[in-house]
Amino acid sequence: MTVGVDEPDQRGRIGLDRVGLDLTGNPRVRVTAVELVASGWHVLRRTTFDYLDANGAVSSQQRETYDRGNGATILLYDAARRTVLLSRQFRFPAYVNGHPDGMLIETAAGLLDDDDPATAIRREAGEELGVDVGELQHVFDVFMSPGSVTEKVHFFAAPYSDASRTSGGGGVAEEGEEIDILELQFDEALGMIDDGRIADAKTIMLLQWAALRGPFAG
Numbered sequence: 001m002t003v004g005v006d007e008p009d010q011r012g013r014i015g016l017d018r019v020g021l022d023l024t025g026n027p028r029v030r031v032t033a034v035e036l037v038a039s040g041w042h043v044l045r046r047t048t049f050d051y052l053d054a055n056g057a058v059s060s061q062q063r064e065t066y067d068r069g070n071g072a073t074i075l076l077y078d079a080a081r082r083t084v085l086l087s088r089q090f091r092f093p094a095y096v097n098g099h100p101d102g103m104l105i106e107t108a109a110g111l112l113d114d115d116d117p118a119t120a121i122r123r124e125a126g127e128e129l130g131v132d133v134g135e136l137q138h139v140f141d142v143f144m145s146p147g148s149v150t151e152k153v154h155f156f157a158a159p160y161s162d163a164s165r166t167s168g169g170g171g172v173a174e175e176g177e178e179i180d181i182l183e184l185q186f187d188e189a190l191g192m193i194d195d196g197r198i199a200d201a202k203t204i205m206l207l208q209w210a211a212l213r214g215p216f217a218g
C-alpha cells in the first residue's frame with residue numbers, strides 16, 4: 001500500500017499517481033506516464049507525454065507540476081466610502097524569496113477544499129475578514145502560474161458594510177493562521193501597488209479590475 005496512491009493520505013486523497021492519464025481534450029497530446037515525485041501538504045508530479053508539434057513530429061516531453069488544488073479570492077468594497085477590506089499575513093514563500101518581512105497584503109482567499117468556489121469564498125471571507133458576504137459578483141477564473149502550478153483561482157467581488165462585518169475574522173488559529181484586517185481607501189491601495197507595498201498578484205488584479213471595470217470605474 002502506498003499513501004496517496006491506494007491508501008488515503010493525511011488529506012484523504014488516493015489515486016494521486018493517475019491524475020492526467022485520462023486526458024483526451026487535445027489530440028496532439030498523449031500522456032504516457034505519471035510519477036508522484038512528492039506528496040506532502042501539496043503534490044508534485046512528473047508527467048511524461050507525447051507531443052505532436054506543428055511540423056508533424058512527435059516528441060516525448062516531461063513536465064513537473066505542483067498541485068495544491070484550486071482556490072478563490074474576493075475583493076470586498078464599500079463604494080460609498082471608497083474603501084476596500086484586505087488581509088495581512090505572513091507568507092513564508094514570499095519571505096524566502098526577497099520580500100522584506102513576508103507580511104503580504106492580500107484580498108481574502110483560500111483553497112476550495114471540497115467546496116464549490118462561491119461556497120469556499122464565503123467561508124474564507126468570514127474566517128479571514130469577519131464579513132458575512134451577501135450577493136457575489138464573479139469576476140474571472142485565472143491560471144496564476146501555468147508553467148508549473150496547476151491551480152486555477154476563481155475571482156469574486158462583493159460589497160461590505162458595518163452591518164455585514166459580523167465577526168472578528170483573523171483566520172483559523174488551529175491552522176496557524178494569524179490575519180490582520182486592513183480597511184484602506186481605494187486610492188491609497190492603488191498607490192500601494194506603485195510603491196510595492198502591495199505585491200500579491202490576485203490583489204493587484206482585483207484592484208485594477210475595480211478601477212477599470214468594477215465598482216470604482218469611471
Ligand SMILES: Nc1nc2c(ncn2[C@@H]2O[C@H](COP(=O)(O)OP(=O)(O)O[C@H]3O[C@H](CO)[C@@H](O)[C@H](O)[C@@H]3O)[C@@H](O)[C@H]2O)c(=O)[nH]1
Nearest residue numbers: 041042070071072073109110111124151153175176177202
Ligand atoms: N501544515 C501545513 N500547512 C500549510 C501548508 N501550506 C499551507 N498551509 C496552511 O493551509 C491553510 C490554507 O489556507 P487558505 O486560506 O485555504 O489558503 P491560502 O494559503 O490563503 O491560499 C489562497 O491564496 C493563495 C496565494 O495567493 C492562492 O494561491 C490560493 O489559491 C488561495 O487563493 C493555511 O492555514 C496555511 O497555513 C504546509 O505546507 N503545511
Ligand SMILES: [Mg+2]
Nearest residue numbers: 108109110128
Ligand atoms: Mg487564506
